[in-house]
Amino acid sequence: MIIGLYNYWVVVVLMMIGFYIVIAHGNLIKKIVGLSIFQTSVFIFYISMAKVDGGTAPILADGIEQYSNPLPHVLILTAIVVGIATTALGLALAVRIKEAYGSVEEEDIQNKDNQDC
Amino acid sequence: MKDLLAVVMLLGIYSLLSASFFVAMDAVDVAFTEAAVGAGISTLLMLVAITMTGRKEHHARHKPLLALAVVIVTGSLLIYGTLDMPYFGSAEAPIHQHVAPRYINDSMQEIGVPNIVTSVLASYRAFDTFGEVVVIFTAGMGVLALLSVVRHPEDTAKIDSINHSMHEQHLILRIVSKIMIPFILLFAFYVQFHGDFGPGGGFQAGVIFASAILLYAMLFGMSTARRVINQSLIQILAATGVLLYGSIGIVSLLNGKEFFDYSALSADPVAGQHLGILLIELGVGITVASVMVIIFFNFADRRDFSPKKENKDL
Numbered sequence: 001m002i003i004g005l006y007n008y009w010v011v012v013v014l015m016m017i018g019f020y021i022v023i024a025h026g027n028l029i030k031k032i033v034g035l036s037i038f039q040t041s042v043f044i045f046y047i048s049m050a051k052v053d054g055g056t057a058p059i060l061a062d063g064i065e066q067y068s069n070p071l072p073h074v075l076i077l078t079a080i081v082v083g084i085a086t087t088a089l090g091l092a093l094a095v096r097i098k099e100a101y102g103s104v105e106e107e108d109i110q111n112k113d114n115q116d117c
Numbered sequence: 118m119k120d121l122l123a124v125v126m127l128l129g130i131y132s133l134l135s136a137s138f139f140v141a142m143d144a145v146d147v148a149f150t151e152a153a154v155g156a157g158i159s160t161l162l163m164l165v166a167i168t169m170t171g172r173k174e175h176h177a178r179h180k181p182l183l184a185l186a187v188v189i190v191t192g193s194l195l196i197y198g199t200l201d202m203p204y205f206g207s208a209e210a211p212i213h214q215h216v217a218p219r220y221i222n223d224s225m226q227e228i229g230v231p232n233i234v235t236s237v238l239a240s241y242r243a244f245d246t247f248g249e250v251v252v253i254f255t256a257g258m259g260v261l262a263l264l265s266v267v268r269h270p271e272d273t274a275k276i277d278s279i280n281h282s283m284h285e286q287h288l289i290l291r292i293v294s295k296i297m298i299p300f301i302l303l304f305a306f307y308v309q310f311h312g313d314f315g316p317g318g319g320f321q322a323g324v325i326f327a328s329a330i331l332l333y334a335m336l337f338g339m340s341t342a343r344r345v346i347n348q349s350l351i352q353i354l355a356a357t358g359v360l361l362y363g364s365i366g367i368v369s370l371l372n373g374k375e376f377f378d379y380s381a382l383s384a385d386p387v388a389g390q391h392l393g394i395l396l397i398e399l400g401v402g403i404t405v406a407s408v409m410v411i412i413f414f415n416f417a418d419r420r421d422f423s424p425k426k427e428n429k430d431l
Contacts, residue, residue, distance in 0.1 A: 002200070012195045014191070043134065043135070051143060060231040066289060071217055077318075078249040080151055081249070084159050
């Protein structure tokens with residue numbers, strides 16, 4: 001059944017929403033929000049691949065036979081914390097751009113740059 | 118949506134929802150992290166950032182049609198690519214065939230820790246995690262380099278008086294949070310040291326610990342928080358966490374084992390694994406908590422003491 005692939009389609013839709021925000025909006029803060037959505041779609045992709053039907057959380061206990069795959073969980077756990085650190089770096093850059101150009105809109109920044117030339 | 122405050126709030130709600138989705142997918146450790154990071158710290162940082170960059174998006178003209186076309190083409194190609202993927206929840210998928218069975222079947226004998234996520238994170242893939250911790254540390258240093266400001270005493274006095282009057286208002290919030298903060302800190306320690314047995318570990322604990330400090334800083338003002346948390350001490354702590362992690366690897370090298378092979382730490386290999394995991398989770402927790410506090414303090418400082426030339430433009 002092709003419908004068994006629906007988890008990937010959800011991921012693709014979310015990823016494209018994030019991608020659209022990044023390329024269509026000029027506001028740098030919105031671009032960072034778009035990147036976060038893009039990032040979360042990758043998290044969901046990994047975690048949904050790790051799921052096994054009838055499985056349970058990968059914490060060993062008596063009487064449980066089937067566990068979900070722990071490896072993607074490890075990768076995504078660290079990726080989330082790294083993601084917030086890099087988002088903070090992006091926001092810091094946006095704040096500095098605001099101080100230097102007086103705006104976080106892509107067009108205003110380009111206009112100012114062209115005037116200087 | 119032109120109002121960035123609404124955008125940031127929606128992003129916070131979206132993060133919380135995805136955390137509950139991760140619980141449904143059995144990824145309890147990941148859900149824990151996402152709830153603490155996505156719905157807590159990340160929303161907070163975005164809010165601080167939009168107080169500095171402006172709340173409204175300008176009505177800049179952009180070409181949505183071209184972007185939409187690119188997005189639809191890319192999206193349909195990706196969906197075409199998924200047609201060969203294994204079905205959702207299938208136990209025969211290639212991802213479950215290679216290393217995963219070894220982790221699930223052998224980790225109890227080799228590591229002796231019930232939470233497989235912790236044993237993979239801190240032992241089997243310790244080198245990988247070390248890289249992640251270094252990335253977090255580097256990002257913290259990057260924020261420090263971009264945003265740190267030199268403070269003048271007269272500015273501090275002026276800001277203090279503003280803050281004082283502002284923070285007088287939220288009496289109920291302050292009293293309730295004052296009772297809550299010790300419990301949040303205690304919970305962070307529980308998550309830190311119970312990570313071997315249940316969901317938790319250094320990453321989550323570090324974020325929860327930092328969020329308690331951030332809550333205090335928000336409600337009692339930066340100057341009060343600064344008296345509790347010394348900025349240079351916290352910078353040293355961030356480096357100490359990374360060093361602690363790295364030195365465990367060096368110790369196992371010096372004992373003739375491989376990098377991050379904790380069986381070198383004790384005569385009994387399983388006891389060595391326990392000790393190693395405990396120590397490197399501690400290193401991770403210290404680094405993550407300090408980096409989060411550094412990032413928030415620098416953002417807040419930048420807002421209070423932004424350079425004077427900026428005021429002329431506005």
